[in-house]
Amino acid sequence: MECTDRQPYDIIRDILTVIEELNTLKDVDAILDRVLGEARGMTNADAGSIFLVEGQNLRFSYVHNDTLFRGADASKHLYTNFAVPIDEKSIVGYAAMTGKSVVIDDAYALSGNEPYTFNKKFDEDTGYHTRSMLTIPLTTFQDKIVGVMQLINARDCNNAYRPFNKDDIQYAPLFANSASVTIERGIMTREIMLRMMKMAEMRDPKETGPHVQRVGAYSAEIYQRWAQKKGLDEVTIRRNKDVLRLAAMLHDVGKVGISDTILKKPGRFEPHEAAIMKWHSVYGAALFANTTSELDKLCSKIALGHHERWDGAGYPGRLPANLAEARELCLEPISGEDIPIEARITSLADVYDALISTRVYKDAWPEEQVVEEIMKGRGTQFDPEVVDVFAEIQDVLRAIRAKYQG
Numbered sequence: 001m002e003c004t005d006r007q008p009y010d011i012i013r014d015i016l017t018v019i020e021e022l023n024t025l026k027d028v029d030a031i032l033d034r035v036l037g038e039a040r041g042m043t044n045a046d047a048g049s050i051f052l053v054e055g056q057n058l059r060f061s062y063v064h065n066d067t068l069f070r071g072a073d074a075s076k077h078l079y080t081n082f083a084v085p086i087d088e089k090s091i092v093g094y095a096a097m098t099g100k101s102v103v104i105d106d107a108y109a110l111s112g113n114e115p116y117t118f119n120k121k122f123d124e125d126t127g128y129h130t131r132s133m134l135t136i137p138l139t140t141f142q143d144k145i146v147g148v149m150q151l152i153n154a155r156d157c158n159n160a161y162r163p164f165n166k167d168d169i170q171y172a173p174l175f176a177n178s179a180s181v182t183i184e185r186g187i188m189t190r191e192i193m194l195r196m197m198k199m200a201e202m203r204d205p206k207e208t209g210p211h212v213q214r215v216g217a218y219s220a221e222i223y224q225r226w227a228q229k230k231g232l233d234e235v236t237i238r239r240n241k242d243v244l245r246l247a248a249m250l251h252d253v254g255k256v257g258i259s260d261t262i263l264k265k266p267g268r269f270e271p272h273e274a275a276i277m278k279w280h281s282v283y284g285a286a287l288f289a290n291t292t293s294e295l296d297k298l299c300s301k302i303a304l305g306h307h308e309r310w311d312g313a314g315y316p317g318r319l320p321a322n323l324a325e326a327r328e329l330c331l332e333p334i335s336g337e338d339i340p341i342e343a344r345i346t347s348l349a350d351v352y353d354a355l356i357s358t359r360v361y362k363d364a365w366p367e368e369q370v371v372e373e374i375m376k377g378r379g380t381q382f383d384p385e386v387v388d389v390f391a392e393i394q395d396v397l398r399a400i401r402a403k404y405q406g
């Protein structure tokens, strides 16, 4: 709020417009990305991060940094995994504990009388120079603190450093508080999804929580790169990435419809058991059928298509539009681009994670071997373009693996 002289009315109207847009987003990461982007835009801040409350800690949950994280592999920084306790020792901890914003003009010139200290580690590790900071607790209307947003290094019209000014300090928290409700909703949606997965996991212990989190994140990142290469516009990419992450997490939820004797059977399936297992794709799709929401439609597509193969040798193949009428699978194969792109991506992400992780029935394979195996499936099991994108974003995938372990 430095370069253009804007009236409070305009600022508040803009905040309300953004809040309305935020309400169309479903996934918590997409919401955090947007909230941080808008708050940085309002204050012309070079960088920022969001921490979310997790028990007695604040978990680092989202980051932007225009100076450091540019270019193709910027995404990997989103998966940094650490938490700080909610206490007065750190600046974010202090903001969460007291519920008050903290304004710092120069992080290296604190008086020494503050209860908190500035942690220089990030600057030392990256060579970044933090100066001004505006740290805002994210408080809902019920006075519940869901997290803390930290905006870093405000800039003037010439992109030179400046302290956060009066308008920033007044309006950024106003925006943050309205956004908190949306963030809370995003967290709830994610939790409901994870609970659905927990149900599936109780039935089939092979599908664990961290596995679905990873498959969701891999799929979202592969999609983003794929769509960028296709030249899709950023708004479309962001919207699709948002719903894809959640829908990919539910790829195997249809396993709740498979009997325990098959699902929990140790060792290999007999052919007739394997044939019954294939129905989990149809059951999953049926769970989300007959809805109008974009998310449900995508959940249905991914559940149905995540075992299809590029060469047409996968399952379940083409089915009647009314899934309840399906009596037999694999009557007519579907292949190539007839398989929805989201299912093509999730299929690779799911196989990749199964190979690279330890499972009850197998050890984790070394990374090179897994990549080699996926490459072998290029053009047969997997969409060649999706394989190429997969190969390009290995460090992002590695960061996701490090974040969601277990």
Ligand SMILES: [Fe+2]
Binding pocket: 251, 252, 280, 306, 307
């Ligand atoms: Fe599956």
Ligand SMILES: [Fe+2]
Binding pocket: 207, 211, 215, 251, 252, 350
């Ligand atoms: Fe899976």
